[in-house]
């Protein structure tokens with residue numbers, strides 16, 4: 001039996017143990033110590049964002065976005081149904097209603113041409129999700145938002161180090177959110193960041209993150225004591241997590257380059273199968289620079305995806321499908337609203353397979369993955 005090809009393998013640079021030891025010596029273990037400050041500064045530079053705050057997850061950063069916008073009972077946020085649950089949960093937790101519109105068939109990102117017609121009296125924001133680290137059509141979304149006085153809150157969980165028209169994902173809307181979960185490119189186990197790109201939210205973001213207090217201003221010496229200012233929670237990670245992340249940030253360019261090389265290799269290897277109309281490869285618009293986060297394929301509709309996934313698994317290759325569209329899930333039906341047809345969402349989600357992709361995946365594993373996939377599809381063609 002050939003070697004197993006795992007779907008994901010978290011990449012550790014090896015320097016994390018050193019930075020964690022440093023944090024240990026520093027004797028600062030709570031949040032916002034020296035490593036957190038280093039991470040903030042580096043992320044502000046890398047993401048061209050005026051203020052970045054580490055959070056304990058992207059989910060936490062998305063919840064902070066809802067709190068910052070003061071999303072309340074019945075307020076609506078327009079987003080794709082084809083996303084991770086946290087995009088919608090953050091709104092629902094505040095009593096708001098996610099309004100789903102369909103996605104584009106090429107990038108699987110929110111279809112910007114459907115957003116304006118979904119806007120109503122209760123609409124407060126548009127929440128683009130940059131799927132697979134490929135940017136949404138942000139200029140169009142920003143123009144719609146401006147015209148209707150809405151906020152744009154980016155879920156850039158998969159988008160660290162990727163750009164749209166040279167602008168880093170997460171830094172383009174009023175607020176952005178990144179993830180450093182171990183399944184992402186740059187990781188710290190569980191972790192994320194809020195990108196504050198609009199100065200009106202800076203102070204409030206610090207307060208929400210620090211249990212509703214102005215402790216951050218107190219630490220900077222701007223006030224002589226800190227008190228309860230507003231509603232908030234504890235969204236900051238401890239220093240050990242920040243120390244781990246710092247080691248990763250120092251290698252972020254190398255990590256991204258490595259993943260991009262593996263992504264390009266799949267893209268080349270899969271060209272023939274696309275030419276034979278067995279599948280479709282990802283499409284990246286010219287104005288977007290992606291980050292090698294994910295390689296997915298869309299099977300031709302004639303195939304039974306479950307059989308393809310099982311076939312891969314029987315050959316030791318762990319591939320997965322992605323996102324059960326939220327509007328078809330129990331909580332989605334209960335808390336959310338659909339605007340118009342979601343046929344592209346339903347169709348794409350039913351045909352998508354993510355291939356194994358991780359830092360350092362050997363070329364031989366990628367070749368074998370494509371070979372096995374190709375033979376499964378060619379054989380199935382005869383059967384189905």
Ligand SMILES: *Cc1c(COP(=O)(O)O)cnc(C)c1O
Nearest residue numbers: 057058059084086157179181192
């Ligand atoms: C991973 C992911 C999240 C959640 O990130 P966590 O850091 O695990 O909370 C949210 N949205 C999208 C699109 C994601 O891919």
